[in-house]
Amino acid sequence: MSDTTPRLPGPAHPRPAPDLADIERDPLGYLLEVLRLEYHGAETGEDVYSGASLPQLHGRVYGGQVLAQSLLAAGATVPAGRLPHSMHGYFLRAGDIHQPVDLAVERLRDGRSFSARRTHAYQGGKAILSMIASFQEDQDGIEHTSQMPDAPDPEDVTSAHDVLAKIDHPIAHFWSRQTAFDVRHVDGSLYLAPGAQRTDHQLVWMRSRGPVPDDQILHRALLAYACDQIMLEPVLRQAGHSWQTPGLSIASLDHAMWWHRDVHVDEWLLYVQSSSSAQGSRGLGAARVFAQDGTLVASIAQEGMIRVPD
Structure with a gap:
């Protein structure tokens, strides 16, 4: 070829x-x-x-x-x-x-x-x-990386699948049965209710619900696929909202991503997320993505439209 x-x-x-x-x-x-x-x-x-x-x-x-x-x-x-x-x-x-x-x-x-x-x-x-x-x-070159923050083991964090699987509702069915990734929020998800406290940071473990072929472009594309669902959550968390906030309207506007090293989405990845600003019905989310061994594999930024009725 x-x-x-x-x-x-x-x-x-x-x-x-x-x-x-x-x-x-x-x-x-x-x-x-x-x-x-x-x-x-x-x-x-x-x-x-x-x-x-x-x-x-x-x-x-x-x-x-x-x-x-x-x-x-x-x-x-x-x-x-x-x-x-x-x-x-x-x-x-x-x-x-x-x-x-x-x-x-x-x-x-x-x-x-x-x-x-x-x-x-x-x-x-x-x-x-x-x-x-x-x-x-x-290519070879200068090497350095940020340090992964302390986080509980993913096996000790509740899966969104376990939280939503028992709820008889179309949205719960979709997020628990039709999604290709296991998502585990360290301090609780925003699917059903706001976070316990307002903060512009969150930690999320994620991996695919099964093995993925050994094709690095495919793994990097799947990382882009998976991260879009959580990138704006720190904005919601800081504002005291959840995905169930009445009248919430949210949409991605732009997306930037940098892959630093090989990534394997069928192994646990820790998303270290933050939001530095929200204004004008827009919010900015950022994430550093670490492999479970502490290797930084990617950095991500996304701005989105977020509107909530007064």
Whole structure:
């Protein structure tokens, strides 16, 4: 395979409408199927792909999904051996889960060590996300890393699945049965009620609910997928709100991510989160992501729209 041939994590094939029982039996397997993109060839100087969407209660495409798909599409076009080290994306419109997501990749540059790609995600001819990602060959250089803060072992932290599985409600069913990641908030989640105290920090353990193929671009894309669901929670926690606050309206606006080292989403990762500011119906969330052995694997920042009725 040449360096210019698009590469994808497995063949794409037509998918029937999802059976929710099948998703509940293997939510991670279904997510991996959704991330298998179909290549349509090169058009007007861009490599064009398409993908399906995961079911969502509100009918809108989950932002982390289209981030992951955009990164995988871009990564399929770079020279072999180059991995994503940074990504900057803007969410432009809400997507519809019933329409395919079309992904157009522009090859901005291939240098001796770095490659840059721009991906636009479309539905109905309108952009729903615009992203630029940079890829680099493995190279030696200066090494240092932040220290992971003290945190209880993930096995000693209550899983959101255990909290929500006993509740007979569609939202509880979705978060406990159809999600591909096990999420464990060290100081309690915000799914049902505000936190015990107002603070702009939180610690969250997370890992996939099963093994993931040994493909580093896929693992990095899945990290982008998973983090989107919790990035703005420190804003809610500081304001004394939960996901059940009446009239809450929340949406990701932009997303920046840096991968520092190899990441394995099927092993426990600690998200050390904070929020430095909230104003003008916008809130900023940040996270440092550590492997369980204390290795810093990624840094993330996201701004989102957060509106609560007066």
